[in-house]
Amino acid sequence: MSYLDNILFAVLLIAGFGFFAASVKKIIRNINLGVDVDRKDNPKARWKNMALIALGQSKMVRRPVAGILHIIVYAGFIIINIELLEIIIDGLFGTHRIFAPYLGVVYDVLIASFEILAILVIFSVTVFWLRRNFIRLKRFIHSDLTGFPKSDANYILYFETVLMILFLLMNASDYHLQNVPGGYSHFHKAGSYPISQFIAPIFNGTSNEVVGLLFEIFWWLHIAGILVFMNYLYFSKHLHILLAFPNTYFANLKPEGQFDNLASVTKEVKLMMDPNADPFAAAPADENAHPAKFGASDVQDLNWVQLLNAYTCTECGRCTSSCPANQTGKKLSPRKIMMDTRDRLTEVGKNIDANKGVFVPDNKTLLNDYITPEELWACTSCNACVEECPVNISPLSIIMDMRRYLVMEQSAAPMSLNAMMTNIENNGAPWQYSQQDRLNWKNEN
Amino acid sequence: MSESLVVPTMAEMLAEGKQPEVLFWVGCAGSFDDRAKKITKAFVRILNRTNVSFAVLGTEESCTGDPAKRAGNEFLFQMQAMMNIEVLNAYEAKKIVTACPHCFNTLKNEYPELGGNYEVIHHTEFLKSLIDDGRLTVEGGQFKGKKITFHDPCYLGRANKVYEAPRDLIQKLDVELVEMKRSKANGLCCGAGGAQMFKDAEPGNKEVNVLRTEDALETQPDIIAAGCPFCNTMLTDGIKNKEKEGQVKVLDIAELIANAQDL
Numbered sequence: 001m002s003y004l005d006n007i008l009f010a011v012l013l014i015a016g017f018g019f020f021a022a023s024v025k026k027i028i029r030n031i032n033l034g035v036d037v038d039r040k041d042n043p044k045a046r047w048k049n050m051a052l053i054a055l056g057q058s059k060m061v062r063r064p065v066a067g068i069l070h071i072i073v074y075a076g077f078i079i080i081n082i083e084l085l086e087i088i089i090d091g092l093f094g095t096h097r098i099f100a101p102y103l104g105v106v107y108d109v110l111i112a113s114f115e116i117l118a119i120l121v122i123f124s125v126t127v128f129w130l131r132r133n134f135i136r137l138k139r140f141i142h143s144d145l146t147g148f149p150k151s152d153a154n155y156i157l158y159f160e161t162v163l164m165i166l167f168l169l170m171n172a173s174d175y176h177l178q179n180v181p182g183g184y185s186h187f188h189k190a191g192s193y194p195i196s197q198f199i200a201p202i203f204n205g206t207s208n209e210v211v212g213l214l215f216e217i218f219w220w221l222h223i224a225g226i227l228v229f230m231n232y233l234y235f236s237k238h239l240h241i242l243l244a245f246p247n248t249y250f251a252n253l254k255p256e257g258q259f260d261n262l263a264s265v266t267k268e269v270k271l272m273m274d275p276n277a278d279p280f281a282a283a284p285a286d287e288n289a290h291p292a293k294f295g296a297s298d299v300q301d302l303n304w305v306q307l308l309n310a311y312t313c314t315e316c317g318r319c320t321s322s323c324p325a326n327q328t329g330k331k332l333s334p335r336k337i338m339m340d341t342r343d344r345l346t347e348v349g350k351n352i353d354a355n356k357g358v359f360v361p362d363n364k365t366l367l368n369d370y371i372t373p374e375e376l377w378a379c380t381s382c383n384a385c386v387e388e389c390p391v392n393i394s395p396l397s398i399i400m401d402m403r404r405y406l407v408m409e410q411s412a413a414p415m416s417l418n419a420m421m422t423n424i425e426n427n428g429a430p431w432q433y434s435q436q437d438r439l440n441w442k443n444e445n
Numbered sequence: 446m447s448e449s450l451v452v453p454t455m456a457e458m459l460a461e462g463k464q465p466e467v468l469f470w471v472g473c474a475g476s477f478d479d480r481a482k483k484i485t486k487a488f489v490r491i492l493n494r495t496n497v498s499f500a501v502l503g504t505e506e507s508c509t510g511d512p513a514k515r516a517g518n519e520f521l522f523q524m525q526a527m528m529n530i531e532v533l534n535a536y537e538a539k540k541i542v543t544a545c546p547h548c549f550n551t552l553k554n555e556y557p558e559l560g561g562n563y564e565v566i567h568h569t570e571f572l573k574s575l576i577d578d579g580r581l582t583v584e585g586g587q588f589k590g591k592k593i594t595f596h597d598p599c600y601l602g603r604a605n606k607v608y609e610a611p612r613d614l615i616q617k618l619d620v621e622l623v624e625m626k627r628s629k630a631n632g633l634c635c636g637a638g639g640a641q642m643f644k645d646a647e648p649g650n651k652e653v654n655v656l657r658t659e660d661a662l663e664t665q666p667d668i669i670a671a672g673c674p675f676c677n678t679m680l681t682d683g684i685k686n687k688e689k690e691g692q693v694k695v696l697d698i699a700e701l702i703a704n705a706q707d708l
């Protein structure tokens with residue numbers, strides 16, 4: 001490699017990571033548009049969740065076929081990235097397989113296991129592709145997945161396959177040149193190639209110069225492909241490979257049935273119930289000068305964990321396929337709740353970018369423009385979606401916050417629910433029975 | 446059922462200077478719904494038979510606020526919660542048992558932050574503890590050899606991870622306990638939660654309770670056991686929808702235990 005190569009490589013690398021850093025910054029900014037919620041308690045349990053659920057993929061295997069294949073692709077992704085370190089050093093310093101002399105046999109084992117993983121990844125990704133496009137699993141041909149989300153899923157699979165093929169072709173051409181009689185150029189013997197040695201014969205009869213050039217091409221395409229893929233994450237559900245970690249760390253640790261008690265409401269209720277409170281006293285001029293908005297009508301009303309959830313969603317649809325409302329043909333789909341939240345958050349982010357850092361109202365909200373009341377009212381709060389999600393997302397918490405807005409800010413509950421609430425208010429039961437009759441059952445037969 | 450039920454109230458207990466072992470939170474369904482009242486009475490018959498010292502709040506009990514909270518009305522929920530907490534704290538309640546998983550969840554998880562700290566248990570857990578302590582012995586009686594499937598209430602199961610107590614109780618009856626294709630953490634909702642009980646379903650192609658009843662019927666049970674008055678209603682309606690009232694009964698675990706002992 002000449003210096004030009006090294007410089008070109010450095011530029012490519014800086015551009016790749018530079019763009020990526022800008023995307024990460026944007027994601028963090030957008031997530032921070034959410035209201036605060038404290039998720040710093042009990043770090044031990046949080047680390048454990050992250051280790052088991054994100055790293056250990058413990059919830060993936062609830063569906064064993066997809067789960068095991070996913071673990072293979074995931075392990076492949078992580079382990080093959082060790083090789084990336086060598087590629088970057090080689091690229092910057094014009095070396096070739098710089099780790100080989102230092103690692104000896106270990107290097108052979110590493111390269112061999114990368115190759116085996118690569119072939120397993122190609123196999124798994126192929127099965128995924130078939131499942132998605134031919135076996136027509138219900139959760140993949142669902143109405144949530146049209147347009148970009150549908151293509152996105154396939155793009156990821158194509159990307160992964162192409163990267164793995166490039167990796168194997170790169171190794172195969174290298175192996176071929178390592179073994180030409182008398183050796184060739186800088187292609188010293190290094191590594192062990194259980195898979196690509198069977199690909200290498202395709203280069204027989206081709207001149208060393210051409211194979212050398214092909215090696216260069218595969219090498220460059222492979223690393224460039226990885227950098228492009230990394231930058232594609234920002235637009236894709238594939239972001240979960242990174243965000244699954246913080247998402248499982250910050251996920252709710254309380255029992256699934258425990259919904260948060262709105263602190264702003266507690267204050268007001270306490271004041272109402274306090275016999276000593278002076279109802280005519282001027283409201284204290286404290287931080288609450290703005291009356292709190294109850295519930296959520298847009299992404300800025302959600303908390304940052306809910307927004308992190310939205311970016312983390314893998315669009316796998318496990319939630320939706322276990323949702324009683326969705327299974328009975330209702331419009332509600334917890335996956336769509338998450339996708340809508342992300343889409344709206346992206347839109348709000350773009351708005352802020354276009355308006356020099358401030359959000360300019362656009363006459364749109366998450367409620368109505370993305371998620372309709374009909375969807376929200378179909379939820380039974382059964383927690384099936386929360387239980388099922390492989391990365392501990394809670395679509396239910398968003399549904400609840402939006403219901404709160406509908407009821408407390410807009411008084412827009414379905415009529416029958418209003419009747420139920422009036423009953424509770426007047427006689428302490430959701431039906432029209434007097435509280436005085438509460439013990440009548442004792443003497444009835 | 447010739448014996449009449451002994452149901453002391455907390456007020457009566459206090460007047461006698463006594464504190465019961467456990468406060469029985471009856472809940473709105475258990476107090477007013479005709480089907481659920483039978484569950485309440487079955488549970489009380491077991492309490493009476495085992496001489497458990499308990500009391501109810503009676504007319505001082507009010508809705509926990511669960512349906513209001515799940516409907517999104519946090520105001521109404523917290524009003525209810527604080528009123529109930531005032532009453533419970535005035536009686537210095539320590540341990541509460543309830544046959545309604547919604548009351549159970551709300552009292553257990555959502556009241557502490559508002560000042561109500563109690564040990565809250567579901568009646569299936571309580572019955573199990575009575576057996577474990579040797580205070581209650583159970584035989585199969587009329588249910589011996591019957592095929593029973595158990596429907597996990599969302600607010601008992603997934604919400605609070607109580608899966609085993611109800612199953613342990615059923616197994617004490619010398620019956621064949623069969624699991625539905627989705628159960629425990631994977632259980633399907635009956636369709637009543639989240640305030641759905643009090644409204645019509647959104648447009649769709651099926652009712653949730655019918656879907657769940659189909660799950661249950663697949664196991665070809667003699668009895669579908671429930672642990673929640675709302676699930677009970679939903680599944681009973683489902684059975685009617687499938688015209689299986691003749692063959693399959695929906696019974697609460699408290700009823701199974703009480704009826705097995707001819708209480």
Ligand code: SF4
Pocket residue numbers: 319322323324325326332333334378379380381382383384385386395396399
């Ligand atoms: S909690 Fe609501 S959205 Fe989630 S699975 Fe149950 S009904 Fe569906």
Ligand code: SF4
Pocket residue numbers: 312313314315316317318319320334335338388389390391392393395
């Ligand atoms: S919320 Fe979870 S289960 Fe649902 S689609 Fe997203 S990642 Fe999958």
